[in-house]
Amino acid sequence: MSYGRKRVLVTGGAGFLGSHLCERLLAENCDVLCVDNFFTGTKENIAHLIGNPYFELIRHDVTFPLYVEVDEIFNLACPASPIHYQRDPVQTTKTSVHGAINMLGLAKRVGAKIFQASTSEVYGDPEVHPQPEDYRGSVNTIGPRACYDEGKRCAETLFFDYWRQHALRIKVARIFNTYGPRMHPNDGRVVSNFIVQALEGRDITIYGDGSQTRSFCFCSDLIEGFIRLMNSGDDVTGPINLGNPGEFTMLELAETVLRLTGSKSKLVFMPLPADDPKQRQPNITLAKQVLGWQPTIPLEEGLARTIAYFRERVGH
Ligand code: NAD
Ligand code: UDP
Numbered sequence: 001m002s003y004g005r006k007r008v009l010v011t012g013g014a015g016f017l018g019s020h021l022c023e024r025l026l027a028e029n030c031d032v033l034c035v036d037n038f039f040t041g042t043k044e045n046i047a048h049l050i051g052n053p054y055f056e057l058i059r060h061d062v063t064f065p066l067y068v069e070v071d072e073i074f075n076l077a078c079p080a081s082p083i084h085y086q087r088d089p090v091q092t093t094k095t096s097v098h099g100a101i102n103m104l105g106l107a108k109r110v111g112a113k114i115f116q117a118s119t120s121e122v123y124g125d126p127e128v129h130p131q132p133e134d135y136r137g138s139v140n141t142i143g144p145r146a147c148y149d150e151g152k153r154c155a156e157t158l159f160f161d162y163w164r165q166h167a168l169r170i171k172v173a174r175i176f177n178t179y180g181p182r183m184h185p186n187d188g189r190v191v192s193n194f195i196v197q198a199l200e201g202r203d204i205t206i207y208g209d210g211s212q213t214r215s216f217c218f219c220s221d222l223i224e225g226f227i228r229l230m231n232s233g234d235d236v237t238g239p240i241n242l243g244n245p246g247e248f249t250m251l252e253l254a255e256t257v258l259r260l261t262g263s264k265s266k267l268v269f270m271p272l273p274a275d276d277p278k279q280r281q282p283n284i285t286l287a288k289q290v291l292g293w294q295p296t297i298p299l300e301e302g303l304a305r306t307i308a309y310f311r312e313r314v315g316h
């Protein structure tokens with residue numbers, strides 16, 4: 001038994017962000033239940049936690065009901081990379097929507113506080129820049145990214161309806177692009193793609209002309225934001241942006257990765273995927289005010305740490 005320890009459920013706990021969160025919660029003396037169906041997550045991400053008596057791994061798909069007894073729930077289960085979430089788009093929507101319903105039903109039954117990993121994608125291809133939380137977004141409801149964007153939007157709706165209807169304690173974070181060790185090397189996201197390509201001496205694939213922008217947050221900064229949001233007063237529901245406002249074009253990112261790896265890879269230009277947002281930068285005024293949170297790790301430092309991780313994996 002673990003008297004006095006908070007029991008925390010992390011769905012998607014074997015994924016990139018989930019594994020860092022499980023680690024952090026164990027360091028804070030929580031009893032952690034990690035639930036994952038290993039769609040994009042790996043056992044390797046959490047192998048170092050197996051054997052810790054306060055860590056429990058459950059293979060489970062959140063689209064099915066789950067009966068456990070916990071104090072807090074972090075709902076992260078959902079593929080996050082476009083190539084993965086577009087592989088089985090119906091399952092992606094089900095994971096966000098049915099997964100949210102099941103986890104909210106669980107939270108309601110046991111009286112747990114519940115956190116939702118929402119996304120900057122709820123803003124779609126934004127007409128307002130940078131994006132504050134009250135911007136309602138510009139999402140193409142029938143495009144290839146909609147399974148993810150609309151699934152996450154509907155999950156937010158469910159969170160706020162359970163809050164209004166059942167007085168659940170909810171915490172909704174809108175996460176902007178985050179990177180770091182344990183991103184899957186074949187995950188298809190830009191940071192892992194560029195680093196692996198640079199380390200292997202392969203061409204760096206720039207989609208479009210590379211002028212589109214993203215704002216990249218290092219994973220440890222983001223997890224600190226998760227913990228602060230979960231520990232905030234019950235009046236703080238979010239949605240609240242969590243991300244690093246430092247904004248870069250994909251060409252700038254490629255050049256930085258080439259410099260930090262010392263790679264001689266060439267840039268190649270490929271077609272821009274449909275509905276690819278042109279620019280993205282979080283307005284984090286609310287997170288600063290309410291959580292006293294802001295990122296501390298600049299892009300070059302975070303990239304250097306991520307490159308060190310991938311160097312070991314790709315055998316350089
Ligand atoms: P990830 O793909 O590494 O992790 C997602 C995890 O969820 C994986 O372990 C996967 O196996 C699991 N999963 C997927 N479907 C499931 C299901 N039906 N049942 C149980 N488990 C399931 O991605 P990540 O980057 O760690 O993202 C974690 C969460 O944060 C996701 O909800 C994502 O939408 C959100 N998010 C991430 C970013 C980012 O930049 N990393 C940005 C915005 C939002
Ligand atoms: N649920 C769950 N675990 C629980 C409680 C509920 O997975 O501990 C699921 C349940 O299967 C249901 C969903 O959560 O489909 C929503 O539950 P809620 O009680 O809100 O709705 P209802 O059961 O009345 O449809």
Ligand code: UDP
Pocket residue numbers: 081082177188189190191193194205206207208212214250272273276277
């Ligand atoms: N991108 C790129 N080359 C790649 C992978 C992605 O130029 O090999 C671009 C992609 O078109 C997008 C940006 O990088 O404009 C971020 O893509 P990612 O899939 O990482 O995240 P998201 O589009 O969901 O923000």
